[in-house]
Amino acid sequence: MNHFEKYQFWLKNKYFSKETREELSAISDNEEEIKDRFYKDLEFGTGGLRGKIAMGTNRINIYTISRVTQGLADYLKQKAAKSENAANDLGRGVVIAHDCRHKSREFAETAALVLNANQIKTFLFEDIRPTPELSFTVKYLQAMGGIVITASHNPPEYNGYKVYGPDGGQIIPDVAEEVIFYVNRVKDYSHIKKMNKNVAVKEGLFNIIGKAIDRIYLKKVKELTIRDGDEIDKSIPIVYTPIHGAGNVPVRQILKERGFKNVYVVKEQVNPDPDFSTVESPNPEYPESFELAMKLGKKVDAEILIATDPDSDRIGLAVRNSATSSDELLQKGSKLKEEFIVLSGNQVGVLLVHYILSSKKELGQLPDNGFIVKTIVTSDMSRIIAGNYGIKTYDTLTGFKHICHEARILEEEGLSFLFGYEESIGYVAGHFVRDKDAVISSMLIAEMAAYYQRKGQNLQQVLNELYKKYGYYEDSQHSIYMEGVEGTKKINAIMEIFRKELPVIPDMEVVRIEDYKTGEALMLNEGKSELLNFPRSNVLKSIFADGSWYVLRPSGTEPKIKLYLSFHAASKKEAKRKMKKAEKAILEKINL
Numbered sequence: 001m002n003h004f005e006k007y008q009f010w011l012k013n014k015y016f017s018k019e020t021r022e023e024l025s026a027i028s029d030n031e032e033e034i035k036d037r038f039y040k041d042l043e044f045g046t047g048g049l050r051g052k053i054a055m056g057t058n059r060i061n062i063y064t065i066s067r068v069t070q071g072l073a074d075y076l077k078q079k080a081a082k083s084e085n086a087a088n089d090l091g092r093g094v095v096i097a098h099d100c101r102h103k104s105r106e107f108a109e110t111a112a113l114v115l116n117a118n119q120i121k122t123f124l125f126e127d128i129r130p131t132p133e134l135s136f137t138v139k140y141l142q143a144m145g146g147i148v149i150t151a152s153h154n155p156p157e158y159n160g161y162k163v164y165g166p167d168g169g170q171i172i173p174d175v176a177e178e179v180i181f182y183v184n185r186v187k188d189y190s191h192i193k194k195m196n197k198n199v200a201v202k203e204g205l206f207n208i209i210g211k212a213i214d215r216i217y218l219k220k221v222k223e224l225t226i227r228d229g230d231e232i233d234k235s236i237p238i239v240y241t242p243i244h245g246a247g248n249v250p251v252r253q254i255l256k257e258r259g260f261k262n263v264y265v266v267k268e269q270v271n272p273d274p275d276f277s278t279v280e281s282p283n284p285e286y287p288e289s290f291e292l293a294m295k296l297g298k299k300v301d302a303e304i305l306i307a308t309d310p311d312s313d314r315i316g317l318a319v320r321n322s323a324t325s326s327d328e329l330l331q332k333g334s335k336l337k338e339e340f341i342v343l344s345g346n347q348v349g350v351l352l353v354h355y356i357l358s359s360k361k362e363l364g365q366l367p368d369n370g371f372i373v374k375t376i377v378t379s380d381m382s383r384i385i386a387g388n389y390g391i392k393t394y395d396t397l398t399g400f401k402h403i404c405h406e407a408r409i410l411e412e413e414g415l416s417f418l419f420g421y422e423e424s425i426g427y428v429a430g431h432f433v434r435d436k437d438a439v440i441s442s443m444l445i446a447e448m449a450a451y452y453q454r455k456g457q458n459l460q461q462v463l464n465e466l467y468k469k470y471g472y473y474e475d476s477q478h479s480i481y482m483e484g485v486e487g488t489k490k491i492n493a494i495m496e497i498f499r500k501e502l503p504v505i506p507d508m509e510v511v512r513i514e515d516y517k518t519g520e521a522l523m524l525n526e527g528k529s530e531l532l533n534f535p536r537s538n539v540l541k542s543i544f545a546d547g548s549w550y551v552l553r554p555s556g557t558e559p560k561i562k563l564y565l566s567f568h569a570a571s572k573k574e575a576k577r578k579m580k581k582a583e584k585a586i587l588e589k590i591n592l
Helices: 003-013 018-025 031-038 064-083 084-090 106-115 131-140 173-184 197-204 210-223 248-257 286-299 344-361 383-390 400-412 438-454 459-469 484-500 572-590
Strands: 048-052 092-096 122-125 145-149 158-164 206-209 238-241 263-265 304-308 315-320 340-344 370-376 394-397 417-424 426-428 472-481 512-514 520-523 530-531 539-544 550-555 560-569
Touching: 003 018, 031 048, 031 263, 031 315, 031 484, 048 064, 064 084, 064 106, 064 145, 064 158, 084 438, 092 106, 092 131, 092 370, 106 122, 106 158, 106 197, 106 206, 122 131, 122 484, 131 145, 131 158, 131 210, 131 438, 145 206, 197 560, 206 530, 210 248, 210 438, 210 484, 238 248, 238 286, 238 438, 248 263, 248 394, 248 438, 286 304, 286 340, 315 438, 315 459, 344 417, 344 438, 344 472, 370 383, 370 400, 383 459, 400 426, 426 438, 426 484, 438 459, 459 539, 472 572, 484 539, 484 550, 484 560, 484 572, 560 572
Parallel strands: 092 122, 092 145, 122 206, 238 263, 238 304, 370 394, 370 417
Antiparallel strands: 048 158, 145 158, 304 315, 315 340, 417 426, 472 560, 512 520, 512 539, 520 530, 539 550, 550 560
16 A cells, blocks of 8 residues: 555544544645655664654554554564473563653553563553663563663654563664564554453553562662772762653662762753653753753752753763862953863763773772773774773674673673763663663762762863873764655665765875675775674764774664764864864765
8 A cells, every 4th residue: 555545544444543533634635744654664773663653654653552562472472482381481571661751651551461462471660760670670570571662862752662682682683673574464453462451460461560670770780889988979969850751760769879968950850741841852962951950050069960861771961160170260351161061972981981990900800801892983982991901892883782782792702791882872881781771870970970079080180181191082973854755765865975975075085984784894095895794784984094984874763864973183173173174075965
């Protein structure tokens, strides 16, 4: 069926609710909207299923949630059938969590009841929970897998559906392809099984979990403590905002249990709010999301400000400007700079890598076979720092599922995982969570800031010292939105244009091109190529003679193409000069 035939099917079929048909009837004279809602089925991307909340095959709603869950159930049943005790495997069940977004609870219960109808037990959290706690619980309960209903830091009109494997990590592409095979077999929505909730509860298939798991999870987080006692200044003022999301309770609890005495919470952003009404975007990667936190930080003389996104897997950090925290005298008539500076994901990652490795070495806890994992679009500064401590760095494709999968594989080979992170403000330590974790990160960041505060330094000063030692790294990222059918075509066209011919950047020579779609790296000066040991992905990386680079990548979850840049030099001024020159040439070619 074409998009209009699909629209008519949904509009006239009484399987779909009266409210659904009324919503679709209201767009009957909007051809573009009908096309966008029905021209394809909502697809799995780097983070699973994600889309705008509305009726249609290319939207997220109870029907598309049911269809994907039925496909997942069919996948799990065939997988269990291959084991010696299929019934026992299905009894291990699936853990389900959700954030505070519109329809999240409804979508979570819908997924549970579809699984229950397929005789698969479910464990649904009583209320909103951080995504990393879902990851932990899958491992802890030895479940078959997990589902989290969230659209992370996306705008309020979005929601999403992420699938986790039995290791607690997001399913990797090979597994996702198997799940998608079964999803694509579900052609008729009316054939999807769904159990009555009361019946499911009575039969022991629908189970609610909560506070007992919370306590065990936070105990494990606390075990990641590196420094404590008199080594750290627990009196430092910390401002925290959950930006209306799921981090409020666990982040505040872990900081309290660690003994931080002066944690101030942004009251306007404490309560769950699916509209995220105090921010333009609930993304702590954006400095604008810190506006209220900065206001409170100024009032309480905070040392650091931390913000977590709606499902509390990402964390943003703002630090006091060293000029305002070290009693430096300003010349008469000069203006004070910003009191707080929002650090990039790369900068926070570099600070954490340095803090973790240097502390463990000093305390005699650094393993000889330790390693860290980052993505190919994350700054190489952490690789240089890790190498200084004899720690190896492994790269993966973008997406935390790749980081945690790589970490698990290397651990199975006998190596010791120390830290994983990506530039988009995601970090994890430990072995009990296989996803980025803002609860773990908030504890480690607070500990790190308190340690350096005891030594008379703030985090900006520490970062500046690292730049002096290892060279300055200037990193940037651009997200260029192109929505709808035409947007998808344009994004694909841009990727092919760059594959055919790269933009010329004066005085900067590209010496290596890594095309993750073909799985091949070209060494331009040597006239030869080599294979890349990565899964295939529509990503193109261009590397300059000095090691600086830029990457183009279509987003797997949003209608946009992303440009990542990383340039380094001996000075900040020179790194910025390189960056500006490259950005201009690349963006001009993108906008052709």
